[in-house]
Amino acid sequence: MSEPDHSKYVVKDLISAKAIAARIEAMANEIESIFADSQQLVVVGLLRGSFMFISDLVRELNLPVEVDFIETSSYGDSMESSREVRILKDLRGEIKNKDVLVVEDIVDTGHTLQHVIKLLNSREPARLVVCALLDKPARREVDVQADLVGFEIPDEFVVGYGIDYAQRNRNLPYIGTVKFLDD
Numbered sequence: 001m002s003e004p005d006h007s008k009y010v011v012k013d014l015i016s017a018k019a020i021a022a023r024i025e026a027m028a029n030e031i032e033s034i035f036a037d038s039q040q041l042v043v044v045g046l047l048r049g050s051f052m053f054i055s056d057l058v059r060e061l062n063l064p065v066e067v068d069f070i071e072t073s074s075y076g077d078s079m080e081s082s083r084e085v086r087i088l089k090d091l092r093g094e095i096k097n098k099d100v101l102v103v104e105d106i107v108d109t110g111h112t113l114q115h116v117i118k119l120l121n122s123r124e125p126a127r128l129v130v131c132a133l134l135d136k137p138a139r140r141e142v143d144v145q146a147d148l149v150g151f152e153i154p155d156e157f158v159v160g161y162g163i164d165y166a167q168r169n170r171n172l173p174y175i176g177t178v179k180f181l182d183d
Helices: 019-036 051-060 111-121
Strands: 008-016 041-047 063-073 086-089 098-108 129-135 150-152 175-180
Touching: 008 111, 019 051, 019 086, 019 150, 041 051, 041 111, 051 063, 051 098, 063 111, 098 111
Parallel strands: 041 063, 041 098, 098 129, 129 150
Antiparallel strands: 008 175, 063 086
16 A cells, blocks of 8 residues: 655644734743743744744743754654654753743654753753643643643644744744645
8 A cells, every 4th residue: 555645735724823923922921920030041942843933932022031942853754753852953052050941833742842851951950941832732642741832732733833844834924734635
């Protein structure tokens, strides 16, 4: 039996650009409350999917922030996580004794986030808080969760607002679900 052709699909709206913007503004207020006393907040974005989210989020923060990135891989061009998390790019700066906000695009199986939290905690930050735009709890395989969540979504494959399928659809200003077309 041959593999299905996943090159033909449509994207159906799930979360509008307007709803994303409003939620990011609210999340920024929550983050400001959490880190109101912070002297040195390092915002760590998980690349590549979080690049739009982190950009919009840090512009809303009225706090002194340093921005750094970690790039991980567990999907490749597949729709399924390999569950093997690889660090492709590590932080450039030190986080020891600094407050850290991890910004993730989507918490799915939880393997990537669990790996990143363990790695960053080993570097002894003063505080570590996780913020995720999307949470898909129906897919969770490990006991991990974000401290702040933008939207809880159903168990559907999503793209847009930085999130891709085989490196496509990152540029969409909204979050949409992928629906494959029958041949």
